[in-house]
Amino acid sequence: MTHHRIAIIGTGFSGLGMAIRLRQEGEQDFVLLERDGEVGGTWNVNTYPGCRCDVPSHLYSFSFAPNAEWSSTFSPQPEILSYLKRCAERYELLPHVRFHTEVTGAAWDSDSGFWRISTNRGEITAEVLISGQGGLSEPQVPRIPGIESFEGTTFHSARWNHDHDLTGERVAVIGTGASAIQFVPRIQPKAGKLHVFQRTAPWVMPHRARPLSTREQRLFRRFPAAQRAMRAGIYWGREAFVLLFRHPRFGKRVERVALRHLNSQVKDPVLRRKLKPNFAIGCKRILPSNEWYPALTQPNVGVVTDAIREVRAHSIVTADGTEREVDTIVFGTGFHVTDIPIAGMIRGRDGRTLAEVWNGSPEAYLGSTVAGYPNLFLLVGPNTALGHTSIVFMIESQINHVWSALSTMRRRGANVTEVRPEVQRAYNEELNRMTQGTVWVTGGCSSYYIDRNGHNSTLWPTFTWPFRQRTRQFDEAAYALDTTQAKTGPETHEAPPIVRGLAEI
Numbered sequence: 440m441t442h443h444r445i446a447i448i449g450t451g452f453s454g455l456g457m458a459i460r461l462r463q464e465g466e467q468d469f470v471l472l473e474r475d476g477e478v479g480g481t482w483n484v485n486t487y488p489g490c491r492c493d494v495p496s497h498l499y500s501f502s503f504a505p506n507a508e509w510s511s512t513f514s515p516q517p518e519i520l521s522y523l524k525r526c527a528e529r530y531e532l533l534p535h536v537r538f539h540t541e542v543t544g545a546a547w548d549s550d551s552g553f554w555r556i557s558t559n560r561g562e563i564t565a566e567v568l569i570s571g572q573g574g575l576s577e578p579q580v581p582r583i584p585g586i587e588s589f590e591g592t593t594f595h596s597a598r599w600n601h602d603h604d605l606t607g608e609r610v611a612v613i614g615t616g617a618s619a620i621q622f623v624p625r626i627q628p629k630a631g632k633l634h635v636f637q638r639t640a641p642w643v644m645p646h647r648a649r650p651l652s653t654r655e656q657r658l659f660r661r662f663p664a665a666q667r668a669m670r671a672g673i674y675w676g677r678e679a680f681v682l683l684f685r686h687p688r689f690g691k692r693v694e695r696v697a698l699r700h701l702n703s704q705v706k707d708p709v710l711r712r713k714l715k716p717n718f719a720i721g722c723k724r725i726l727p728s729n730e731w732y733p734a735l736t737q738p739n740v741g742v743v744t745d746a747i748r749e750v751r752a753h754s755i756v757t758a759d760g761t762e763r764e765v766d767t768i769v770f771g772t773g774f775h776v777t778d779i780p781i782a783g784m785i786r787g788r789d790g791r792t793l794a795e796v797w798n799g800s801p802e803a804y805l806g807s808t809v810a811g812y813p814n815l816f817l818l819v820g821p822n823t824a825l826g827h828t829s830i831v832f833m834i835e836s837q838i839n840h841v842w843s844a845l846s847t848m849r850r851r852g853a854n855v856t857e858v859r860p861e862v863q864r865a866y867n868e869e870l871n872r873m874t875q876g877t878v879w880v881t882g883g884c885s886s887y888y889i890d891r892n893g894h895n896s897t898l899w900p901t902f903t904w905p906f907r908q909r910t911r912q913f914d915e916a917a918y919a920l921d922t923t924q925a926k927t928g929p930e931t932h933e934a935p936p937i938v939r940g941l942a943e944i
Contacts, residue, residue, distance in 0.1 A: 445469035445845075446556055446565035448542050448781070450532075451480020453818035453834050454571030455523060456501060459530045460838050464846075470565075471532065472558060474541035478527045481575045482519045487599040487618060488625035490516035493727050496651075497670045498677065498829040501526065505666045507659035513648040513727075546786040547813055552854050552921075554814065566814060566854065569841065570785070573819040573830075574776040574887075574897065581613070581772055585750040595770040596622060607631040608766040611755055613747070615641055617726055619771030624730035626769075633740045634755070634763050636747060639884065640713065642720045644693075645700050646727040680827035681902050684721045684878050694720045704732035713742050722882025724826060776824075776897055777801055777890035787812040788857075799891040802867045803858075804917065805910055806899075807837050808844075810860040813921075816841045822870055823906075824897045826879075826888075832903055836910040843913035848920065855921035862917040873900040 445461065447454045450473045461469050477483045492499050496509040499519070506522050514522075527533055537560070544557040545568055554568040578595040586593070594600040596618040610630045612619055615637045627633055659666040682689045697720060705711045714735065735742055745757035754764045782793035782801065788811050793801075796811065803809045806823035807816050818841070823833045848856055874880055874895040879888050888897040899906055 440562045440564060441470075442553070442564045443468050443470045444565065445567045445569060446554065446563055447471045447569045447571055449473065449480055449571035449573070449576070450478035450523075450527070450536060451482065451571060451573060451576075452501075452523070452831055453573060453837075454480070454569075455526055455530075455532060456831075456834050457569055457571060457818060457838050457841065458532050458535060459501075459503075459526065460842050462530055462532070464842060466845075469535055470563065471536045472540045472542055472556070472563070473536055473538050476538050477520075477524070478532075478536065479520045479523045480571075481573065481597075482516055482523060484576075485516060485597050485599075485618070486601070487596045487622045489621035489730075490618075491621065491648075492516075492519060493617065494829045495673045495677075497666060498673045499831055501831065502670070502835060504529070505659070505663060505670070507656050507663075507666060509651055509656075511648055511650055513646070542781070542784065544784045544786070546790075547788055547815070549788060567816070567845065568785075568814060569816045569818065570781060570820075571818045572779065572781050574779060574824060575774045577775040577780050578770070579773050579775050580770050583747055583750050586768075588752055589750050589768065590752045591766045591768065593768045593770070595772070597774070603767065605629045605767060609764055610634070611636060611763070611765040611768045612771055613768065614771035614773065615639070616771060616773055617724055618773075620726050620728045620731040622769075622771070624728075624734040627734045627737055627740055630739060634743055634765065635735065635740060636743045636755070637713070638744075638746070639718070639723070640716045641723060641726050642694070642697050642716050643700060643731055644697050644725055644727050646729045648727075674828065674832070677828035678902050678904065684826060685876070685901070687719070687878070690720050690878060693725075697725075701732060705736055707736065710736065710742060713744050718884035719878050719882035721826065721878040722884035723886040723888075773887060776887040785812070785815065787815070800894045801890065801896045802863065804863040804866050805837070805840055805906075806833075807840055807910075808858040808863075808918075810858050810863045813855045813857040816844070821896050822867075822899055824888075824899065825903065826898055828903060833899065833906060836903075836907045839907075840910035840913060843911075844918075847913045847915060851915075851920055851922060853920040853922045856918050857921075858918055870895070870900060874898075 447457055447469060450471050454471055455478060458471055475483055492514050495512055496514040500506050504526055510518060541559045542556060543559060546555050548555050553564050553566045556563040556565060578597040580595055592603050605626050606629045608630055609632045611634045612623055613636045623635060683693055701714060705714060743757060745759045748756045748758050754762045756762045785793050801821040803817055803820045806820035818834060818837050844856060877900060879895055879898060888895055890896045
């Protein structure tokens, strides 16, 4: 068993960003627990054909580590992964990473004042536990009757089987979300027959992606201020998108653009009716693509809107009785977002897991701390996801909050901090009020933004700059700080000096 002051779960943007902040502040006693063999989080495991970010490149990166080498205004997955690896190397994080170490449980030990963390490679204890596991890390595969009897190949888009050749095969794609609209156009030319099973037609907008020229890259290398200005401009432009979610008249204008895009690319009226969404734009994630509709119009592609009744050994049967023979099934069915598995592994002061306490509706204070779970911090926790701009902005905001909390604990000589229940309750009541009237709850759709109890427990419901303001400093009044010394801590650590922190937008 080993002990650290801080344990971080995951090495995506959240985990790496937090670790970089710790190093910049002089903290050395921390460990990053990574179940895979590389850093990168979702950008390491999502390698499906056509995978790329739908947030502009200049905004989808750390503010303190701009990248002048992006090849496109919207970055492909390999470049994002390469960027994260470079950050891990540049800030000397790799010696702190334990690869192939999967967390299987974590429990707060009140007597000792630290977390006991179970992994597939033994137990670790830590005074502070920081979870950097985001909502797009655990693939969700639907429970379809008969799926276990299928004798062909199946895999989820987030676990793409690159060894399996789809050339000439009869392929079924289940799901038409953000991943499917990227990989379907890539596999369509290879497949002999491609059946796309669509439960709900998504709103698809024209994609504004373009290559970045060598002149632009050279400019950003020589004049970093130019890239910072570009980032700021993109940020404020994206903030305006909030109006779409909160004011229906703006949504109607955007719907007209999306419908023109559909009508211009799909001429068949029958197919066009299948692909026209039946809910307000913004209720689900808006998807940018110039390739999705053209792929669906190809002669080897069929869009199926009837519900799947069952899967047989070599086929899929829909509710109308039609049987379609398939060789491979690819699930583009998203992730466990409001029911992340790690919530069932973390036990707080009273022994209950987060999943038990939340009971289907995750909530936290500032998306970071939960009453009853001392010294636990969540990054990309409840109500921090976004429908309009970069999650990296929210991550950096939460990192500010976590470090401010750790600094306050040291200054006050506290070994335990915990958000007050009444503060957490009031904060989430405020979030519920802000969500009322938005398209996410009035738009007529079912989305991963809304949990099984009908609450928005995923999205931050307004502009992001107020969140940055609220997380800039740790609010001591919102927390209970325990200044008594731990009874049996494995060891104590001298507080390192405070040095200059990260730059902000």
